[in-house]
Amino acid sequence: MSIKPLYRSCDSQGASQRSDELRTYAASLIPTLKARAAETARLGYLPSETIQDLEAGGLFGLTTPRKYGGEPVSTRAFLDIVTELGRGDTSVAWVVTLLNVSTWGAATFFGEEAADEVFGGNQPARVAGVLTPRKAVVKKVDGGFLIEEGLWGFNSGIYHANWDMLSIPIVDADGKVLDYGFAMVPKADVEILNDWNVVAIQGSGSSSVAVKNLFVPDSRVTPLSRSIGGDYPSTHLADESLFRTANMPLAALVLTFPALGNGYAALETFIASLPRRGIQYTGYSKQDEAPVTHLQLGEASAKLDAARALLTSHADALDTWAASGQYMPFDDRAKVRRDVGFAEKLIWEAVDLLASASGGSLAAATNPLTKIWQDARMASLHGFVVPNTNFETYGRILCGKEPGTLFI
Numbered sequence: 001m002s003i004k005p006l007y008r009s010c011d012s013q014g015a016s017q018r019s020d021e022l023r024t025y026a027a028s029l030i031p032t033l034k035a036r037a038a039e040t041a042r043l044g045y046l047p048s049e050t051i052q053d054l055e056a057g058g059l060f061g062l063t064t065p066r067k068y069g070g071e072p073v074s075t076r077a078f079l080d081i082v083t084e085l086g087r088g089d090t091s092v093a094w095v096v097t098l099l100n101v102s103t104w105g106a107a108t109f110f111g112e113e114a115a116d117e118v119f120g121g122n123q124p125a126r127v128a129g130v131l132t133p134r135k136a137v138v139k140k141v142d143g144g145f146l147i148e149e150g151l152w153g154f155n156s157g158i159y160h161a162n163w164d165m166l167s168i169p170i171v172d173a174d175g176k177v178l179d180y181g182f183a184m185v186p187k188a189d190v191e192i193l194n195d196w197n198v199v200a201i202q203g204s205g206s207s208s209v210a211v212k213n214l215f216v217p218d219s220r221v222t223p224l225s226r227s228i229g230g231d232y233p234s235t236h237l238a239d240e241s242l243f244r245t246a247n248m249p250l251a252a253l254v255l256t257f258p259a260l261g262n263g264y265a266a267l268e269t270f271i272a273s274l275p276r277r278g279i280q281y282t283g284y285s286k287q288d289e290a291p292v293t294h295l296q297l298g299e300a301s302a303k304l305d306a307a308r309a310l311l312t313s314h315a316d317a318l319d320t321w322a323a324s325g326q327y328m329p330f331d332d333r334a335k336v337r338r339d340v341g342f343a344e345k346l347i348w349e350a351v352d353l354l355a356s357a358s359g360g361s362l363a364a365a366t367n368p369l370t371k372i373w374q375d376a377r378m379a380s381l382h383g384f385v386v387p388n389t390n391f392e393t394y395g396r397i398l399c400g401k402e403p404g405t406l407f408i
Contacts, residue, residue, distance in 0.1 A: 019077035025057040026084035033088030037371065040091055044196050045159040045205030050092060059096055060126055063104035065237050068119035072242045075250060075315040079257050086261015090375035091203030093258035098156040101254050102129035102165050106184060108243045109227045112236040113219040114184055118163055128158040129165035136168045144217040147183065156206040162187050164209065170223055184220040200378035228406055230327035245318050246328035248407050249336035252384040256311055256343050259379040263304045263347040266372045270354040296357045303350035307343040314339060333408050334397050341390030344380050351376035
């Protein structure tokens with residue numbers, strides 16, 4: 001049984017047609033991605049054949065500005081496209097998501113000089129990024145900053161990037177921290193530590209990276225506080241609404257897209273297994289004859305569709321505010337963070353319900369639902385989407401207190 005997409009992107013007519021083409025192409029890759037899933041997990045990053053397939057369909061260019069030859073899509077279209085990829089392999093959807101949202105950041109958070117350098121090379125820009133460092137010793141020097149020593153974890157997609165957007169403290173000449181921000185560095189200047197050894201989303205290649213004594217010019221360093229507030233230096237992209245989208249809501253929202261696709265994969269996989277399964281120690285020789293199975297499917301599908309409706313609503317709101325030329329208000333941005341947590345909760349509960357209904361077969365490493373279940377759990381643990389963190393933040397705001405985080 002195939003679960004058809006419930007929503008379509010709502011761009012202008014030409015952009016909508018392009019978005020539909022991209023979604024259809026992403027859906028066409030599902031059987032191939034499933035067939036390569038074991039190899040992808042073994043490698044720890046995406047196989048070269050998968051990279052070629054993604055490149056051929058333009059799926060790494062969802063956030064490349066038109067000014068630099070791209071065909072950027074709306075947030076709504078981004079959701080639809082990545083959800084299809086997630087139905088094939090969560091790792092592929094994760095890499096496409098993280099590289100595209102970091103590429104969006106490279107276009108949005110920096111001025112024209114840096115953008116020309118990143119997007120004007122011989123190869124299309126493909127940017128990875130990490131929001132917080134594990135260690136970053138930085139010195140202000142003439143013309144820029146010297147990263148004397150830096151270490152960053154979970155650098156998803158770095159194996160397939162050509163630039164890396166790494167968080168650093170922004171210091172003055174005396175070493176006092178003035179702000180935090182991003183340094184845009186060539187991937188060639190980054191050491192990949194090859195430490196991505198995990199049980200879920202194994203193919204995302206989310207290795208740690210390190211740099212030593214790396215000079216970064218002022219043009220390729222930008223303060224985080226400026227981008228959180230929507231004061232983007234990318235005035236050269238003023239006519240492209242995607243690059244006016246609210247920063248933190250977008251960064252949080254897109255992390256749910258691979259999980260949503262993975263959730264639909266769980267539903268499809270569970271339904272496909274029913275004709276071969278009974279329920280042990282009962283009179284049901286076919287699982288799909290049992291009322292409990294009908295209840296489980298009804299609840300799981302409702303949770304997934306509710307999550308999708310919630311995410312779609314916020315994706316449309318992000319697009320609408322960006323098109324209006326006004327930055328999304330604080331209260332609306334806070335609700336995105338809250339609802340990202342709730343949607344992730346719904347997705348995880350749906351997958352876990354279906355996995356639990358699979359009984360002891362879930363112990364088999366070869367059971368495709370086992371991998372889906374593991375991926376769903378890992379996806380739900382990213383700091384931006386953890387439900388309790390997001391619920392607490394919004395609850396603090398409702399109580400008239402400070403949110404306790406800048407990331408709204």
